[in-house]
Amino acid sequence: MTLDTLRIRQDFPIFERQVRPGVPLVYLDSTATTQKPQSVLRAMDEFYRRSNANIHRGVHTLAEEATALYEAARQKVAAFIHAADARQVIFTRNASEAINLAAYAWGRAHLKAGDLILLTEMEHHSNLVPWQMLAAATGASLDFVPVTDDGLLDLDAYRSLLTRQPRLVAFTHMSNVLGTINPAAEMIRLAHAAGARTLVDAAQSVPHLPVDVQALDADFLAFSAHKMLGPTGIGVLYGKRDLLESMPPFLGGGDMIKTVHLRDFVPNELPHKFEAGTPAIAEAVGFGAAVDYLSALGMDAVAAHEREIIAYALERLEEIRGVRVFGPPAEQRGGVASFTLEGVHPHDVAQILDTFGIAVRAGHHCAQPLHEKFGIPATTRASFYVYSTKEEVDQLVEGLYRVKKIFG
């Protein structure tokens, strides 16, 4: 394997846990959220034990330390995605809030009745509902790039939809159900040529692939720390400088202002303009530590590791009679496999696997329209990350055989 998972797993305290006495944890739900290494937990704990203070306006030592740590985390995250400037990294609660920020602050200022927003059929609810709400508020309309039976975006259909001159194309860089890695750079190039702005839902790509926002030329890009070894409670909206500058503020309050009078205010400079109130300070510190951890592994190695695991998982899953895996072949996907098992509901699959300590997810994975498209209400999903091993794939497969036996 590309990564030394044996060593890596020692960094993650949760793997010492037994789900039930004698039943070790086989965690195959990293697409929902990842586990956290010791270094991330230590960074946050240390912050609270040594430097905890509110930031930006404080003159005292703790406030200065906290401010420096918070802004250093922003620098780390900016470097991780190759942003030209750390001011382009806005901290939000999660990827969902990041997309909503763009939809409210950019969308409501720039879209009007009749404008077209182009999405895809494989979007997570977090990259659908904000645009539905925006369309309802502005009278803009929505259209969708279709998904092929192989779980790929239909790029011919995309090109022809672009001739309708959408104002915005918002799409996922990697599907959290199919694992499909979309050709983001090419899609953005085509969108720009058609005069559209772009938003990349990178909730599954930044954690799993090397992502360079400048090489992509993305206008907006959103992701969450908790899906990349970091804590809950913090995510990112990246945006091009001129776009962010031109947008009105979204949330009002402390820190996002330069001056306030009773009846008016002047917004602060980037990135503070979009960060109202006390931010997730300790979480930013933890996020920085997560980025350090991933950088030390190297994102190329992370991606290669996942490619190996998913290739093996697809191969093993397909040998089970009655299993149907959705999505493209291993070369075109990240470490996610969603499948059905004939005659057994995904909820039952997941629950029986849980009795063996195997944590998988069952449901529509916040992608109900995609499941409707495939004519199924739910799938079982196994997903992998830097700490996942081939042995765990074997355990999953063995578990599935036992499920079949129970229902046989």
Added chain:
Amino acid sequence: MTLDTLRIRQDFPIFERQVRPGVPLVYLDSTATTQKPQSVLRAMDEFYRRSNANIHRGVHTLAEEATALYEAARQKVAAFIHAADARQVIFTRNASEAINLAAYAWGRAHLKAGDLILLTEMEHHSNLVPWQMLAAATGASLDFVPVTDDGLLDLDAYRSLLTRQPRLVAFTHMSNVLGTINPAAEMIRLAHAAGARTLVDAAQSVPHLPVDVQALDADFLAFSAHKMLGPTGIGVLYGKRDLLESMPPFLGGGDMIKTVHLRDFVPNELPHKFEAGTPAIAEAVGFGAAVDYLSALGMDAVAAHEREIIAYALERLEEIRGVRVFGPPAEQRGGVASFTLEGVHPHDVAQILDTFGIAVRAGHHCAQPLHEKFGIPATTRASFYVYSTKEEVDQLVEGLYRVKKIFG
């Protein structure tokens, strides 16, 4: 003293820290953010080490544990403020986001041009800017209950402003600058009699006073965990059930929906309807532990302790020539003292105090209009909490004498 601060201080690891070698920490900035007890840090660490998973949709053991812990935290917070139902507690990032949520989801749906929003001159920017933005978006107008020279709300003026039939009265329960505790129950009663809805900015009251949302009869109430021993990254919007039910969603995404199709969605039930995407799960767990800690102390005891400290602090500060403390006498305020020292800028005061390890804040404390009202650009603010002692007040006073000497 009412609280056994010696024992309490042992629960807070940060007090082991020396600001610089040989200089212990005298933390007088709890109004900005409080320090965290061991039990809160442990609860979060334990969560990540044992139960970390994404919530609500998961069938596996970790997901079920995480969901139960997250929802138990909501129950604790609801009980702490005496909410009738935990579904009335919406988790947000902080008090600021909570106020924005109300301003966007309730305000944009219910206010129209010409409607009046009544605020006060002592509001924090977080309870001013969202309403300025709402007024700009809807054409509603703003007016302000004046603050008297003693730092109290002018209640006669309030009554007469109410005759103009505001749609909403939004005010702070306790000023973060003056320490003034406003007569919230009475103000809400009057507002309701005048047909207005009410929003209480409880960022400084829930941490420091017993607060009963039902006794207050508040329509909305907002606060932050980090100001009450809890972590950064999580806050609360409490709302009356019918109000929350009648409001459209604010942020769109995973978890806030019941069903999603490509072109439309059905919102989820309360409280999930207002919690889009992966919430601050570990932070909720920490918040629950913070509420447990405060409940064990007893909020009556917390308030009594702060009353003692502030009475002593006011007495000692007033004996310093050139010190002017803003705000009402000790009986009408919480543990906050903002002051000026003649001839020395607050920034210089704070920075020299910092060399003695004393952490105070200097500036306008996100209440610029209030400072304008008093004709000063900035004050120095010392603020107290459950771990604050009279000895720390003495150290502050001694520090101020040394500041005077340096500038003398």
Added chain:
Amino acid sequence: MEDLYREIIIDRYKNPQYRGHLDPHDISFEDDNPLCGDHIEVTLRVDAEGRVSEARFDGKGCAISQASADLLIESIIGKSLEEVKKMTKQDLLDLLGIELGPVRLKCALLSLKVLKAGVYGLGEASDELVE
């Protein structure tokens, strides 16, 4: 180890005793859980004393939802409508004989929710019926 999937659940899922649709019927109701596609319909006949004389369920979904429907329908035959109205979440869990987390609880309770909404003659099946 597979106690969560007690034999009776798998058995009832594979060989339901009360699957079907009564025509004519006195009471019918149906609802689903959009999260996982579970769907349950119940049809009842009620005798002159207000007792359930015959009952059937139909639907699709996970083993828990279908087996709990089968066990529930079995348990109400002969009961008065008043008794059915009083049935609780715990009654159903006792029939199943297993412990369930919050997500699977929804699967298990779907049949009870549908049944009570039908018996109460409500337009909509609300979660509060089974709390």
Added chain:
Amino acid sequence: MEDLYREIIIDRYKNPQYRGHLDPHDISFEDDNPLCGDHIEVTLRVDAEGRVSEARFDGKGCAISQASADLLIESIIGKSLEEVKKMTKQDLLDLLGIELGPVRLKCALLSLKVLKAGVYGLGEASDELVE
């Protein structure tokens, strides 16, 4: 212990050497830091070779902002405008001889920001001038 407030800062704050307003002047500019009410105005006279022949500052605010203005003004007399344009944050910090956190840095840099905006003839003093 009070090294942060080196004597020179308190001294210059209490007894500024270059406080005043030149009339007439060749260059003038003013700006403030709304966070804390610091305000600085500078007025300069420039000779035929483009050198600063006389300079004054006026304003109010904290010791750091006022002392740094006084030290800055002192340091530029005799310098060419090109040299003034090249002055950096570090040059000013060297004059002050202390280390500063981000908040106080803004106080210290206000005078340099105002000075450079004036010398460049800009309409607005931007933070980028002193980065």
